[in-house]
Amino acid sequence: xxKESDLRMVETPIPALRDxxxxxxxxxxxxxxxxxxxxNAAKSYAPCVxxxxxxxxxxxxxxxxxxxxxxxxxxxxxxxxxxxxxxxxNGGGLRKIDPHIAPVSxxxxxxxxxxxxxxxxxxxxxxxxxxxxxxxxxxxxxxGSVVGQIARIKGCHAVGxxxxxxxxxxxxxxxxxxxxxxxxxxxxxxxxIKELCPGGVDxxxxxxxxPVTDAVLANLNVRARIAICGQISHANDTQPSxxxxxxxxxxxxxxxxxxxxxxxxxxxxxSALEQxxxxxxxxxxxxxxxIIEGFENMPRALIGLFRGExxxxxxxxx
Amino acid sequence: xxKESDLRMVETPIPALRDxxxxxxxxxxxxxxxxxxxxNAAKSYAPCVxxxxxxxxxxxxxxxxxxxxxxxxxxxxxxxxxxxxxxxxNGGGLRKIDPHIAPVSxxxxxxxxxxxxxxxxxxxxxxxxxxxxxxxxxxxxxxGSVVGQIARIKGCHAVGxxxxxxxxxxxxxxxxxxxxxxxxxxxxxxxxIKELCPGGVDxxxxxxxxPVTDAVLANLNVRARIAICGQISHANDTQPSxxxxxxxxxxxxxxxxxxxxxxxxxxxxxSALEQxxxxxxxxxxxxxxxIIEGFENMPRALIGLFRGExxxxxxxxx
Numbered sequence: 001x002x003k004e005s006d007l008r009m010v011e012t013p014i015p016a017l018r019d020x021x022x023x024x025x026x027x028x029x030x031x032x033x034x035x036x037x038x039x040n041a042a043k044s045y046a047p048c049v050x051x052x053x054x055x056x057x058x059x060x061x062x063x064x065x066x067x068x069x070x071x072x073x074x075x076x077x078x079x080x081x082x083x084x085x086x087x088x089x090n091g092g093g094l095r096k097i098d099p100h101i102a103p104v105s106x107x108x109x110x111x112x113x114x115x116x117x118x119x120x121x122x123x124x125x126x127x128x129x130x131x132x133x134x135x136x137x138x139x140x141x142x143x144g145s146v147v148g149q150i151a152r153i154k155g156c157h158a159v160g161x162x163x164x165x166x167x168x169x170x171x172x173x174x175x176x177x178x179x180x181x182x183x184x185x186x187x188x189x190x191x192x193i194k195e196l197c198p199g200g201v202d203x204x205x206x207x208x209x210x211p212v213t214d215a216v217l218a219n220l221n222v223r224a225r226i227a228i229c230g231q232i233s234h235a236n237d238t239q240p241s242x243x244x245x246x247x248x249x250x251x252x253x254x255x256x257x258x259x260x261x262x263x264x265x266x267x268x269x270x271s272a273l274e275q276x277x278x279x280x281x282x283x284x285x286x287x288x289x290x291i292i293e294g295f296e297n298m299p300r301a302l303i304g305l306f307r308g309e310x311x312x313x314x315x316x317x318x
Numbered sequence: 319x320x321k322e323s324d325l326r327m328v329e330t331p332i333p334a335l336r337d338x339x340x341x342x343x344x345x346x347x348x349x350x351x352x353x354x355x356x357x358n359a360a361k362s363y364a365p366c367v368x369x370x371x372x373x374x375x376x377x378x379x380x381x382x383x384x385x386x387x388x389x390x391x392x393x394x395x396x397x398x399x400x401x402x403x404x405x406x407x408n409g410g411g412l413r414k415i416d417p418h419i420a421p422v423s424x425x426x427x428x429x430x431x432x433x434x435x436x437x438x439x440x441x442x443x444x445x446x447x448x449x450x451x452x453x454x455x456x457x458x459x460x461x462g463s464v465v466g467q468i469a470r471i472k473g474c475h476a477v478g479x480x481x482x483x484x485x486x487x488x489x490x491x492x493x494x495x496x497x498x499x500x501x502x503x504x505x506x507x508x509x510x511i512k513e514l515c516p517g518g519v520d521x522x523x524x525x526x527x528x529p530v531t532d533a534v535l536a537n538l539n540v541r542a543r544i545a546i547c548g549q550i551s552h553a554n555d556t557q558p559s560x561x562x563x564x565x566x567x568x569x570x571x572x573x574x575x576x577x578x579x580x581x582x583x584x585x586x587x588x589s590a591l592e593q594x595x596x597x598x599x600x601x602x603x604x605x606x607x608x609i610i611e612g613f614e615n616m617p618r619a620l621i622g623l624f625r626g627e628x629x630x631x632x633x634x635x636x
Contacts, residue, residue, distance in 0.1 A: 043570065044570050045540075045569075045570050045572070206565070209563060209565050209566070210563070213565065222363075228565050228568050228569045229569075230569070231565055231566050231569060234563070234566060240562040240563070241562065241563045242560050242561060242562055242563065243560060243561075243563050244558040244559065244560055245527060245528070245552070245558070245559045245560065245561050247524070247527050247531065247546050247549055247575075247577075248527070248549050248552060250546050250575060250576075250577040251363075251546045251547075251548070251549060251577035251578075252361065252362050252363050252577065253577060254363070254576075254577045254578055254579055254582065255576070255577050256574065256575070256576045256577075257565075257568060257574070257575040257576070258568075258572075258573070258574045258575070259565075259568040259569035259570065259571060259572045259573050259574075260569075260572055261572055264572065
């Protein structure tokens with residue numbers, strides 16, 4: 001588990017802009033589970049952040065000075081700006097945000113990376129058909145809550161797994177899931193999954209790993225599809241977690257399991273964002289934000305993710 | 319582990335043929351790992367054999383009497399006939415075998431279900447590209463030996479895992495694999511896999527499960543494909559086997575794991591068998607048969623599979 005003292009706040013001068021550059025001031029910075037992986041030296045899909053380097057992360061920022069003809073002062077953009085109040089950009093990797101569609105903070109949540117992860121993971125990696133049972137773990141999180149709602153839009157039976165009554169109430173009442181499992185109040189996960197999914201599990205969107213995932217995989221239907229999106233229960237493991245070997249379940253169900261990263265779908269972000277925005281406007285997708293104020297609270301905000309503190313997308317507002 | 323006394327030999331009269339029926343006499347009967355699953359009451363992809371019922375299995379048989387215009391005496395056919403010397407059929411599910419293509423016994427091996435399993439599992443479930451590293455477990459078995467040889471035909475680097483020097487010699491010298499791992503002579507599987515696959519594993523065709531599979535999955539390349547075909551190391555487990563949870567490896571590699579059954583590809587058996595027969599005739603696929611004589615030895619022949627006795631396809635000749 002990371003500690004606040006693992007991160008250090010450093011002040012440096014804001015560089016003078018060169019031609020083509022813009023100066024950005026952060027409005028919101030994102031904290032996401034993937035960041036924990038970047039703090040490890042272990043092999044992963046992206047290089048880790050070296051000690052002394054700027055911590056990576058997405059942000060929503062306002063242009064405060066511009067020497068780039070494509071950007072004016074007060075434009076709002078989404079970018080990978082790292083954990084800093086100000087950033088200089090040459091315009092590469094910036095995405096302009098239209099504040100009329102939804103609050104700009106959503107560019108870090110339902111209309112940003114987490115929403116896209118839910119969209120492509122459920123619709124492309126798994127593929128869903130009306131009438132199927134879709135189970136998602138970390139269901140009250142930024143990704144999971146959108147997964148269940150898209151599943152509902154597609155006519156599926158959406159079952160969410162989350163920890164604690166506030167989260168299960170949120171996904172049932174606010175997000176319209178069909179069923180919810182509070183794993184913290186459950187002793188026998190496999191039996192509980194069986195009760196909530198009497199017809200078996202067709203699709204499983206996994207954000208957590210561990211015993212919850214073991215239990216879902218023991219209840220698969222033939223031709224089930226499983227997207228491995230995250231393994232937050234193992235984020236702070238110091239040695240490999242052990243559990244029952246699940247391959248026989250995968251074989252018997254002729255199931256497909258696929259790990260994925262949303263970046264693999266970058267070429268299609270804009271059409272997916274258009275669809276997500278339409279669902280948000282129509283009220284078919286509700287979103288929650290868990291906003292913490294103050295740049296100095298970034299470490300605490302991140303650490304809290306691994307304690308399951310947040311309902312919906314956790315952001316830091318500057 | 320099954321015991322010979324778990325099976326009982328019973329004599330019953332041969333029924334008189336009705337119109338449309340043929341009487342078949344077994345020439346070869348197959349023993350296959352999947353049969354162990356049918357002897358369990360556990361949920362699987364096919365109903366289990368109830369106590370007192372005829373044990374299921376494939377055979378190659380000669381027509382000894384025919385009241386069906388499509389079959390003549392001395393025709394040789396492949397069918398699911400169960401463990402019996404004689405069977406009566408109405409012609410449904412029979413496949414005529416041309417003895418000029420290859421010995422008729424191959425209809426239970428390289429030109430039958432095991433060969434088809436290798437073909438569809440490698441080429442359809444995984445998909446392979448020239449230059450990729452393909453690892454197969456139980457590599458000296460009826461399925462695994464064909465997997466590695468097809469991988470070679472497709473220009474891949476074929477690595478086989480098998481138990482004991484006779485098996486590794488067979489897959490290297492007879493079947494032309496590029497590399498072999500004798501897991502019985504290896505203490506550290508992950509290190510051994512890394513040494514044999516210095517560029518990582520692109521495709522893994524799994525017949526065994528257990529620690530061998532754990533080790534391969536720790537060495538996956540990005541976009542690796544894994545076919546789960548069998549889990550013979552767990553065939554006789556009395557409780558769930560435990561091991562390291564592997565989903566993080568699947569996630570980081572953005573890998574795809576799929577369980578499959580060859581029956582899902584039944585509509586395309588004939589074109590696949592044509593291709594396999596061509597490769598056998600051209601010498602690009604070698605096959606081994608491990609033939610045990612005598613119907614009474616069926617139980618012993620099956621049990622031996624789980625002791626790893628066989629190199630190549632184990633058959634019983636009647």
